[in-house]
Amino acid sequence: MEIEDNGFIFSDDKQKIDVSAVHQYLSTESYWAKDIPLDIVQRSIENSLCFGIYKDKQQVGFARWITDKATFAYLAxxxxxxxxxxxxxxxKLMSLMLFHKNLQGLRRYMLGTLDAHGLYAQFGFKAIEHPDRLMAVVVPDPYKKKD
Structure with missing residues (x-):
């Protein structure tokens, strides 16, 4: 899938992804993947359904779905x-991703966000109905260098 809109290109072609640019953003600007190593970003891209936003061939946006393409997808x-x-x-990215052929007919789409609830609510996301049913193992500061 590749769509051009107002000079921006939206694509699910992994060959277009500038892994260094994605790593730079995630490791230095994001609150959720601070200090993530490049090799982990590369592996996450290899094993996910990825989408990029490009302007003049430069990566200006990114998203990936961790999915089995049958029942479940997690947006990250x-x-x-x-x-x-x-x-x-x-x-625009959300509307394109949710209609992607590999994300149809799933029974659950999930994500976590600190500050974009309003954006995701426009696409049907809402607070977990039974949060007491969900569990997680959380590793604090997994990419922080150990002394």
Whole structure:
């Protein structure tokens, strides 16, 4: 899938992804993957359904779905570079991703967010109905260098 809109290209082609740019954003600008090593970003891209936003062949946005393509998908690592925010790119990306052929007919789509609840609510996401049924193992600061 590749769509052009107002000079931006939205694509699910992993060959277009600038892994260094994605790593730079995630490791230095995101709150959820601070200090993530490059090799882990590479492995996460290899094993996910990924989407990029490009302007003049430069990576300006990214998102990936961790999915079995049959029953479940978890949305992760969503970003649009700050200088491109406010142009509706996140909304366009979400609308394209949710209609992707490999994400149809699933029984659950999930994500975690600190501050974008309003964006995701527009696409049907809501608070977990029974949070007491969910469990997790959380490793604090997994990428922090050990002394």
């Amino acid at each position: 690592d969503v970003y649009v570079k700050s200088e491109y925010r406010g142009n509706g790119l996140s909304k």
